[in-house]
Amino acid sequence: MRTEPMGRRSGPSQQVVKQAINWVLRLRNHATHPTLHQQCEAWRATHPEHELAWQRVQSLHSELTSNLRAVPGAHIALETLENSARRLNRRQALKLLSGVALLGSAAWLGKDLGWQPWSADFATTIGERRGFQLPDGTRLELNTQSAADLDYTARQRLINLARGEIMVTCGRDPERPLLVRSRQGLFEGIEGRFVVRQDSDCTRLSVSSGRVVIRSHADSNGDPLQVNAGQSYLITSSTATVAPPLDMDAGAWADGLIVTRNMRLEDFLNEVGRYRRGYLNCAESIADLRLSGVFRLQDTDKLLAVLPRTLAVQIRYRTRWWVTVERPA
Template sequence: MTTDPMGRRNGPSQQVVRQAINWVLRLRNHAAHPSLRQQCEVWRAVHPEHELAWQRVQSLHSELTSNLRAVPGAHIALETLDNSARRLDRRQALKLLSGVALVGCAAWLGKDLGGQPWTADFATATGERRGFQLPDGTRLELNTHSAADLDYTSQQRLITLARGEIMVTCGRDPARPLLVRSRQGLFEGQEGRFIVRQDSDCTRLSVSSGRVVIRSHTGSDGAPIQVNAGQHYLVSASTATVAPPLDMDAGAWADGLIVTRNMRLEDFLNEVGRYRRGYLTCAASIADLRLSGVFRLEDTDRLLAVLPRTLGVQIRYRTRWWVTVERPA
């Protein structure tokens, strides 16, 4: 929930409100879908903030629609807009219906819908990290600028990673396996903790405890690949290979940290850049400098300020959003 300057709770976050609007639209457009309402109920049960946003959006939508129907001729416009919205995709429908039935609440819903992953069941903005306790006891952590969808049925529990990175802590349930799908792979968690990261051309799987089975690929014996605690895999559309030793702790971000081990400066800055907006890079002449340590993510400017003391470099701010690391002048 968001808070006022005195620290008091004043309602659900803008992101959760957008997700509630998405669920309202999905249910309106696909009311006959047998499992959609069940999935919505799972989303509502995950966190009290979800239920509060759902109730407020439902209440506000009904109130404003009723008020508008009291205006002569408005019912024809509303019916036309509603019928048109059913033929549009969800992003267009959101703009159309929120402009009519949710008019007057722009400040409450947020000023800018563009760029926010409003269609995802769970999402984070750049620099944000959030955790969710799912109804089955699974713990889901989202890293910066990440989005995931939940699809639970009586046969399976499926989490689809749309972008970014998630950490999943789960128990074993033979009757309903826990699956995580990325663009390149399908992974079954078998009691433990694992991390799935969606990069541009591959998926990275890191298992902290327990084991994970890569269901979408097979080993040399034709069987699904089992990944044990401490192992890391790179999964492309056609192959799954053991990843080289990592130069950072794959799951430290869940504690708000970057923990590096002899990591290249350029790679380190690319990682830090995931948690801030704008352009962050270094001069090619110092890209291969190495650093090890524990760095806190809550303030990336303060994090960068450590580099001159550890590597003897200088930080140059062309603007707040354009930062380069260079050799001292």
């Protein structure tokens, strides 16, 4: 894929967004047409703005579909819209879907909405995990409820983590270093894979392969700190220190898993709660129970149903969105 300098701007132009919607419509109506897929790939590779518009349109479609399907009876409206779009000719369908996708386009493209899944370059909703191939070949994975922006120029490649957690797989480029910025620090990836997680009061950096240099953290004038494969650091507003041993695999979420090692039940439920809506907690009397294992994130209700098989607990549903783990009656 061609890599051109991509300076920071409000977002792709409306014309480019309409082109992206056009490609989505054509591919949906001719899903098995190999030449069309190749032509779309070529269009996306022509300029980083094309790829950004494509990703935003795809993300917006996923967000709208996900939210609407959570509303009783909304699937009927979605099916009606889909069927209507198929009956329209391409020009009419483009006009219809452009009106939806570009609703409040000045706010969406100008990043003034304030609703991060729409205003960020790349974003996920609760329970969603997505991967993106960036213009330079870097692989960016977003965990649940995460948001990140790109700022690529001729001198640097910068990923701004606004919220949540990302996994970055990058190659070495002495001419344009790959940087990741969180609220607490700036990190440079040196040909490897690493995870950056933005918590409320700190950033956790975990390196799987290669190495990462902590270039700066807030209120720090110290020398850059190198983090090697297998190491994790906690970066606060004033310090960067080696993290305590992890009780779960830092990057397993990219494979749709939570892998625990003697993890407290309360901490485990807090982690699972990131992938589902509503309230999830446990009684204080069992909060310190420990569990180890591999748990699939695809269906968190099925995941919770596994707990009574390994621990002396029961799952209580007050509603679909209010769940507690308790001692057996």
